[in-house]
Amino acid sequence: MSPPEAGPSTLGSGPDRAANLFAATDLTRRKLRAQRIAKYAFGAMAAAIVLPLLLILAYLLVRAWPMLSWGFITEVPANFMRGGGVWPALVGTLYLVTFSLLVAAPIGVLAGIYLNEFARDNWFTRAVNLAVINLAGVPSIVHALFGVGAFVIFAGLGKSILAASLTLAIMTLPVIIVSTKEALNAVPMAFRQACWNLGASRWQVIRTIVLPNSISGILTGLILQVSRAAGDTAPIMFTGVVFYMAVEPGTLLPYSPTDQCMALAYHLYTVTTQVQDAPEALPYATAVVLIGFVFVFNSAAIILRTRLRAKKKW
């Protein structure tokens, strides 16, 4: 081995090679180039997914612009659904979401508690987990068929807000179960053990230690449930939404639970496929309001989760 100061080396390909033993060889350089190419290739794939999304959203926004105003949200459809706003549909969606949350939240959270805190590692727990996965994987139109068969016909609720919300509740249940389970799972076992050793009962531990420490995670799940329930059309189409229903502009409680209602997602479908002579911008504006509505909830969930992660001390 020649010392570095002994002039040009026969081994290296250049003078710097001689200066530094760890300098890149041709092989390393080629490898680094391959790595950079791989990085850009994968980056391009990610961009190919994300950029069209942004472009499409921008396009929708531009086309919707002429109709977007505060009035579009607070007014009722006017001029034969060719103008006005989406107020009754927005309120209808809020109704459906609220009722389905009222049903799904307690069941989902308790089921999450069961799976994380009570279930043992046996076939039965596996069956429950599989059922949760399957409930999430069943197509929304199959949930719609279930809603028709079980709530509209068998339970005799008819096409109504109740039947539609119950269908949505069951469809969105897995969202809550899974996020509750994950939130609880993030609470360190040592917390629980400390309490058990003080003689606390199982439920006491959950109530005083586990739940308070996982509440943000559970809330995130509830918010995501709202977003999911607000966006889905198929399950409510046959269980309780209507094309049009006259309501007073600005009324907060225009529907009763046994009524049918309008809903944003279905409204987008009908203005796209049914309403004649609608101005160009109307379906775009409806789409923007619908997407905006779910994005508000999703952003809330994202913010909540980020803050939670920043706050976590263990």
Add this chain to the structure above:
Amino acid sequence: MKPEEAMRPDSQPAQDASGPGGAAPPGRRRTAGRGPIRRLFHSLSERTIVSLIYLCGISAIVFVFSIFYFIFREGAPFLRDGFDFQKFFFSINWMPTSEVERSYGILALIFGTGAVTLLAMVVAVPFGLGTAVFIAEFCGRRTREALKILIELLAAIPSVAWGFIGMVVMGPLIVRVTGADVGANALNAGIIVGLMSVPIIVSIAEDAIRAVPDDYRAAAEALGATRWQVVYKVIFPAAKSGLLAAVLLGVGRAVGETMAVLMATGNAVNIPADGRFPFFHALDSVSTLTATIASELGEAPRIGALPDGSYPPAAHHYQSLFVIGIALFVITFAVNLTADLVVKGIRKQR
């Protein structure tokens, strides 16, 4: 409730000394007056709340069974009298309202679902897995967070909005680029559903990649492998099952997608494949199992049984849609079960 009894002697984390809970009275002092929900929990006795938890725990199983039961209940009369297995699955004649001869063949619908799913996976698998690799291995923390948020928003866009995008953006675009005769076709729906399946593929695949122990990476890098070599020589083989599960769940999502497909495929009972080159015609309009239910259920009347217990032929349309529902339920169940077994498989290996 029997399962509750069976489960009673708790519990998974029962290594501690306190034993099965239930006997101890709930502690009052600590939580008094801390909000209505807390107080509500407080007022319930331990025993009640624990049984409630068990009850809700098994609810998922109850719901899955009741979904099957209620769909079966509506579809059963058709299965009993009008059903011809071979015709149902192997005839392309979907003519449930014909006045000449009603026939219920879903072969073309199966092909339609297959075509859309296939095209969706052609879009979603490479891009989904690529994005997952990029997020997990190649980018910095900032980029990763930003990408994950964007992909979460991608997942949040409602399916009817996707359908709308398919109709007004993708359709005209496809006509302009490919010169297709009509914009509502299998390719349109395939791209839309592909974009919709990307988020689930990315999130599961990323989890699988992250689950590969860092030792593997370190060992490979110490041997002089580049990141790219690490990815495809070490991480891909190690995360194989997780990636497969990601793809399977993407397939499940694509098969079950309804509104977007209803608005983007054109809904034509048509097999997009024949002997002509190129054998598979992605620019043909098709119809899928899900979209057929969604478009026809609203107008298919539910007709009651005649006095002698049989059903008039007109009643079979409504019932046959529920039978398609059963088929869909079974298909997605199988896909999800396989994905679950694949994932369980890796856990066991570790």
Add this chain to the structure above:
Amino acid sequence: MGRLAARLPLVGLLAAFGCGGGSSSGKPNAGKPAPRTVVRNTGSDTMVNLAQMWAEEYRRISPNASVEVSGGGSGVGIRDLAQGIVDIANASREITASEKAQALKNTGKTPQEWIVGYDAIAIYVHRDNPVQEITFEQLAGIFGKGGTIERWSQLGAAAEKDRIIRASRMNNSGTYVYFREHVLAKQDFKLGALGMSGSKEVVELVGHTPGAIGYSGMGYKTAAVKFVSVAAKAGAPAYAPTFENVRDKKYPLARSLNMYTLGEPQGETRKYLDWILSPAGQAVVRQAGYIPVAAGQGQ
């Protein structure tokens, strides 16, 4: 178990939101100072726009009445009427004898028919398509099972795209059934047509697709499409779907738009129907792109 599970939340929700809104038809809500009545109106997708426009307009005249409109199709409307779920069923076809019997069996009342307007099913093509006229026979060749017309050149037209794209409706819509009965003589449709779910969707698709032909209500015309004149037989004169041609019964694909009530309607439903048949209500028909009934012909 299922029934119980479904009813339990119902009780709670009713208790929580019971004061929320209207009751079903005719029964004023006791708890409210200004009782609101709901008229439930379901049925034909062809009529759903018209029904919505009436509902919206009627609200100005009678602010305490709320008309609930939904589509779903003629068959669904009549079925719901026969079960007593709705007050008025819209149908773009006539009620069948068995549907009448069903209603009588369930509710003890016979459905009563109200002709509230006329509609023509127009044949639409892309506005650049050179075709001007078409016969029933040619339509059957395009849409019907066994029909051999697949290309525009077979009709002697040089369209931008030669392949004919058939825009049809899903197989149980009233328009589909009407077209099958009158143009295809009750024979089946050829498979492979696009089964659009809405009347507007058909016209939109034809407007985007140079090679397409479709049928839909005449009220849905846009600038991107044009009407084709229709002749019932080869050699017979072809008529465009204009107001005059429909009213004079020259256009061969015209039909009445019907509403059905259970027996003689009462209360708000009665007032609503009377208003629909009044000049003010019929003005809406015109605005919706349909043809009003002549004065005094309503019942």
